[in-house]
Each structure stands twice: as structure tokens, then as C-alpha cells.
Amino acid sequence: MARAKYKTLTEQMFYILICLKTECCGIDIMEMVAEMTDGRVVLGPGTLYTLLGDFMKQGFIKETAVEGRKRSYVLTDSGRDVLKEEYERLKAQVVDYERNMP
Amino acid sequence: MKEDVNHKKVNRAVQYDNLEAMARYLEKMAKDGWMLEKVSSSTQFHFVKSEPKELRFAVEIFSEGSEFDTHTIDSNLEYVEYCKKAGWNFICSAGKIDYFYTEDKNAPEIESDPKMKLQAIEKAQRPMKLIFPILFICMGLGYLAMQLTMNLNTMETSFFHFSGMLLWTFAGTLYAVQLISYLIWRGKARKAVKNGEKVPANKKNFGFYGAYAFILICGILHSVITVWVGLQYQETIVFMIPFIWIFILLLVFLSYGLSSFAEKIKMGRTAYKVISMAVLPICFTAILTNIIIIVVFSMNGERDSRRRIDAMDMKVFGDSEVFVRHEGSNHHWGHFLLCFDQYTLEAHNADREKMLKDENYQKTGVYQIPDGEEHVPVTYTWHFDVYQTGIPAIYNRILKEAKAGKDYRMLSIRFDYDKAVREPALEVNGITVMTYEENYDGDVLYRYLITDADTIINARCDEALTADEMTVIEKSFMR
Numbered sequence: 109m110a111r112a113k114y115k116t117l118t119e120q121m122f123y124i125l126i127c128l129k130t131e132c133c134g135i136d137i138m139e140m141v142a143e144m145t146d147g148r149v150v151l152g153p154g155t156l157y158t159l160l161g162d163f164m165k166q167g168f169i170k171e172t173a174v175e176g177r178k179r180s181y182v183l184t185d186s187g188r189d190v191l192k193e194e195y196e197r198l199k200a201q202v203v204d205y206e207r208n209m210p
Numbered sequence: 211m212k213e214d215v216n217h218k219k220v221n222r223a224v225q226y227d228n229l230e231a232m233a234r235y236l237e238k239m240a241k242d243g244w245m246l247e248k249v250s251s252s253t254q255f256h257f258v259k260s261e262p263k264e265l266r267f268a269v270e271i272f273s274e275g276s277e278f279d280t281h282t283i284d285s286n287l288e289y290v291e292y293c294k295k296a297g298w299n300f301i302c303s304a305g306k307i308d309y310f311y312t313e314d315k316n317a318p319e320i321e322s323d324p325k326m327k328l329q330a331i332e333k334a335q336r337p338m339k340l341i342f343p344i345l346f347i348c349m350g351l352g353y354l355a356m357q358l359t360m361n362l363n364t365m366e367t368s369f370f371h372f373s374g375m376l377l378w379t380f381a382g383t384l385y386a387v388q389l390i391s392y393l394i395w396r397g398k399a400r401k402a403v404k405n406g407e408k409v410p411a412n413k414k415n416f417g418f419y420g421a422y423a424f425i426l427i428c429g430i431l432h433s434v435i436t437v438w439v440g441l442q443y444q445e446t447i448v449f450m451i452p453f454i455w456i457f458i459l460l461l462v463f464l465s466y467g468l469s470s471f472a473e474k475i476k477m478g479r480t481a482y483k484v485i486s487m488a489v490l491p492i493c494f495t496a497i498l499t500n501i502i503i504i505v506v507f508s509m510n511g512e513r514d515s516r517r518r519i520d521a522m523d524m525k526v527f528g529d530s531e532v533f534v535r536h537e538g539s540n541h542h543w544g545h546f547l548l549c550f551d552q553y554t555l556e557a558h559n560a561d562r563e564k565m566l567k568d569e570n571y572q573k574t575g576v577y578q579i580p581d582g583e584e585h586v587p588v589t590y591t592w593h594f595d596v597y598q599t600g601i602p603a604i605y606n607r608i609l610k611e612a613k614a615g616k617d618y619r620m621l622s623i624r625f626d627y628d629k630a631v632r633e634p635a636l637e638v639n640g641i642t643v644m645t646y647e648e649n650y651d652g653d654v655l656y657r658y659l660i661t662d663a664d665t666i667i668n669a670r671c672d673e674a675l676t677a678d679e680m681t682v683i684e685k686s687f688m689r
């Protein structure tokens with residue numbers, strides 16, 4: 109059931125997972141997402157914190173290092189799959205759009 | 211905490227489903243030159259005098275926190291780091307809530323996903339706004355079930371039962387209103403979030419804290435009064451009542467426990483749906499049952515007793531003396547209303563059969579009066595227990611009506627002269643008053659005074675005669 113929640117990722121989840129393709133500190137993700145999307149996607153710190161916890165529980169990401177209160181994470185294979193699925197879904201949407209809306 | 215020109219303390223209830231209001235309040239205070247310093251016991255806000263400033267405040271639920279946290283826990287500090295990074299300055303945490311402020315007008319909202327925000331609010335609200343009311347209402351139903359399986363005759367007359375039921379109905383209604391209001395808001399909020407809107411604030415607050423405090427105060431008062439009444443009649447069962455209220459206080463903790471258990475076993479939202487679907491029928495049943503019981507029993511009280519008297523088919527009081535005596539017992543406090551009449555053995559046996567069919571009457575032993583003894587002034591004598599009440603108004607009415615010769619319901623026949631031992635008790639106007647001791651397995655249970663005016667006084671063997679009893683005795687002997 110919990111997994112079903114991540115069947116379609118929200119934009120925020122999507123970008124968090126992308127940021128974690130290489131190991132990075134959780135707290136830096138906010139800035140990374142803002143840069144990556146030119147400020148289009150705003151990621152609240154509370155949302156980020158909660159989602160990182162959820163992703164850990166789901167096994168989409170794993171903790172790599174703890175420095176004081178700063179934790180670093182990296183995407184797992186399962187996380188990659190989820191991201192890939194979402195990418196495929198979005199791609200299919202784009203294809204459908206282009207086919208039907210000339 | 212000092213309170214002077216530079217410090218200010220304000221009590222304010224925090225509503226999880228309307229944290230925006232709190233943030234706006236703190237902003238207004240900052241604008242007026244009062245900066246939030248700390249929050250103690252979740253509702254006491256300490257302000258310190260500062261430069262009036264236009265600040266943005268954020269009041270956020272930290273889901274991993276607990277209402278019972280006494281300090282900011284480690285994971286909360288990690289969360290605070292995230293918020294600091296986004297430009298939010300941490301002020302303090304109180305329970306599940308963290309307080310932040312920022313001067314940056316462009317700082318992102320801390321919780322940027324409305325769906326997750328709503329989930330956090332629902333999780334925080336669950337113990338007090340969902341589980342507690344359900345538990346409370348279930349307890350009320352259990353209380354009613356207890357009442358219904360007990361002797362129905364005691365229902366409407368006893369102070370303890372009557373006031374207790376009133377209180378439960380009142381509290382149950384309050385909690386039901388609160389619960390329904392919450393569920394309505396939750397439905398609206400879920401719909402809004404589904405449509406991509408922000409979580410709407412719940413502006414309808416049914417004074418939860420006030421109502422809760424009020425019920426608790428009423429409950430404690432109820433306990434005190436009932437115990438006081440109980441003390442008057444040496445009633446032991448009433449001492450249980452304060453424990454019920456202690457249990458209600460424990461319910462708060464139980465709610466949180468059940469809530470975190472639900473979280474642990476991942477009941478998920480489907481289970482909540484089931485719970486909330488069950489809640490409405492439970493509430494309505496509880497309230498309706500309460501109202502029906504109170505209304506029906508108070509209306510039918512008289513008819514009910516008539517029916518019983520019809521079954522007895524006899525005039526109980528007539529012109530004979532009526533004497534009321536207080537009696538403490540293990541099961542009810544009552545006053546023994548003694549009345550005395552000529553009564554044949556045949557009539558007694560027939561009535562007894564009728565009475566024993568009614569399960570509310572307790573069984574009596576076979577009754578026999580020693581024949582041919584000159585000191586027995588009447589052929590057959592009879593006395594009745596009348597269940598009495600702690601409410602003076604009802605008590606006085608019964609007394610008045612009893613004196614006017616009205617019929618009364620009867621609960622038990624206690625008559626057993628099998629093992630009676632006759633002894634002289636006292637002398638009034640030159641006449642010796644004899645008592646009959648009722649023995650049971652060697653113990654003296656009751657001592658009856660039999661007067662020459664067909665009057666029997668039930669005197670407990672372990673108590674001396676009271677002045678009232680003496681008056682009656684004197685009156686009977688002087689006739």
C-alpha cells in the first residue's frame with residue numbers, strides 16, 4: 109500500500125531522487141532542485157526532510173555518511189527503478205501529447 | 211517566568227488544523243513589538259519586548275515529535291537544520307510543534323506539499339480528535355450497558371445513576387459534536403488537497419480545551435458529591451466513581467498509545483475510514499440511548515410502579531403507621547419504609563409467587579410466624595423495602611405520598627421469623643417492648659420491635675434506636 113503512494117511521483121519526489129543519483133548531503137538538495145529547475149520547483153525544507161525519511165523506509169535511497177546532524181544519501185537500485193518508471197510514464201505522456209496535439 | 215514591562219505571557223490554545231491563525235497572531239505580535247521567546251506547556255506563550263518588525267512566522271508540525279516531549283529531540287534538531295538552510299530561524303519547539311520566523315519574504319514554505327501537510331495534521335489530530343472521542347463514547351456505552359444490566363428500579367431515582375448519566379450524555383454530545391466537526395473538516399481538507407489547493411484552516415473550533423476541562427471538573431464534582439452522599443449512607447460502591455475519572459485521564463494516554471500503535475502496524479487510511487464510518491453510528495446510538503433511557507424512565511417511573519402495585523393487588527399503607535429508616539447496604543443505599551397491616555398467609559403466598567416471577571425481586575425464605583404466642587399482636591405481619599433515592603426532592607415526595615396512602619413499588623420481602631428469638635428491649639409507658647431477633651447461622655441479622663399498634667420497627671441489631679424511632683414507638687403505645 110505504501111508503495112502505491114510512490115507509483116506516480118510528485119515533482120518534488122522526482123527531483124529529490126534525481127539529485128541523489130550521486131551521493132550528496134540531504135540538506136543541499138533544496139538548492140540543487142532550485143538550480144536544476146531554475147526556481148520553478150520550490151521544495152520546502154519540511155517536505156524534503158519527511159520525504160527523505162520516507163524514501164529511506166522504502167529503500168529508494170540509503171544513508172552513506174553522518175556528520176553531526178548532516179546526513180548524506182545516495183539512490184539505491186530500487187530508487188533508480190522508481191525514477192525510471194516515472195520517467196517512462198512522463199515520456200509516454202509527452203509522446204501522447206505530441207501525437208494528439210499537433 | 212518573570213512578567214514585567216519587557217515580558218509578557220499569553221495563554222493560547224494551539225489548533226493543529228488552524229496553525230495559520232497562530233502564525234498570523236505571532237506576526238501581529240512581532241509587529242506590535244512583542245517577539246516570541248518560548249512556549250511552555252504547549253499553550254503558554256512567552257513574549258519579549260523588541261523592535262516592532264514585519265516578520266514571517268511559521269508554525270509547523272514535526273511529525274516525529276510527541277506531545278509528551280520535554281525537550282527538542284535530536285531528529286527535530288536535524289529538521290530544524292533543514293529549515294535554517296531554507297532561511298527559517300528556529301525559535302522553539304513545544305510538543306509536536308516547531309516555531310520559526312524569517313525576515314526573508316521569499317523563503318519557501320516549510321511544508322510545500324499540501325498533501326503531506328494534511329497527512330501531518332491528521333496524524334497529529336488523531337489521538338485527541340478521533341481516538342479519544344471514540345474511546346470516551348465507547349466508555350459511555352459501557353457505562354450504560356452496566357446500568358441496564360443492573361437493577362432497572364435504581365435507574366432514575368438514584369442521585370449517582372441519574373447525575374452520572376446526565377454527565378455522560380453531556381460529555382458524549384460534546385465529543386460527538388467535536389468529532390463530527392473534525393470529520394467534516396477532514397473531508398473538506400482532503401477534497402481541497404486532491405484538487406491541488408492548500409489545506410483549509412478549520413475555523414470551527416468547539417472549544418475543545420474548555421469543554422474537556424469543564425467535563426473533568428464536572429466529573430470530579432460529581433465524584434466528590436457522590437462520595438459525600440455515599441458517606442452519609444455508608445455506601446461503598448460510590449468510592450469507585452473517582453476511579454472512573456482517573457481512568458478518563460488515562461484515556462488521553464491510551465489514545466496516544468493506540469494512535470502510535472495504529473501507525474506502527476500501518477493501518478493506513480483505509481482503517482481510519484472504517485473507524486470514522488463506525489464512529490457516527492456509535493455516537494448517535496450513545497446519545498439516543500442516553501436520551502431514551504433518561505426520558506422514558508423518568509416518564510414511566512410512575513406507571514412502572516403502578517404496574518408492580520397492581521401485581522401486588524393490595525393496599526399497602528392505608529391508615530397504618532409509616533416509618534422510614536435509613537439503611538446502608540452493600541448494593542444500594544435505601545431507607546426502609548416499613549408499613550404494617552393485617553395480612554393472611556394465603557394472600558402472602560399468592561403475592562409472593564407473583565413477586566418472585568419478577569426478576570427484580572429478590573427471593574425470600576419461607577415465611578412462618580410462630581402461632582399461638584400471646585405476645586404476637588397480629589396474625590400476620592409484613593414489611594416492605596422501598597428503594598429510595600439520594601435526591602431530597604424525590605425522597606420527600608415519596609414520604610409525603612406514602613403518608614397520603616399512595617402505593618409504592620416494592621423490591622423485596624424480608625421476612626423470616628424462623629429463627630426469631632424474642633427478647634424484651636425497652637419499656638415505654640409501663641409496657642415492655644419485645645424484640646424479635648432474626649438469626650441466620652448464629653448471627654443476629656435484624657431485630658424487630660413489635661408494638662401493640664400493629665407496628666413493627668426494623669431495628670438493626672448493631673445500632674441503637676434513634677430518637678425518631680423512639681417517637682414512633684411512644685406514639686404507637688399511647689394510642
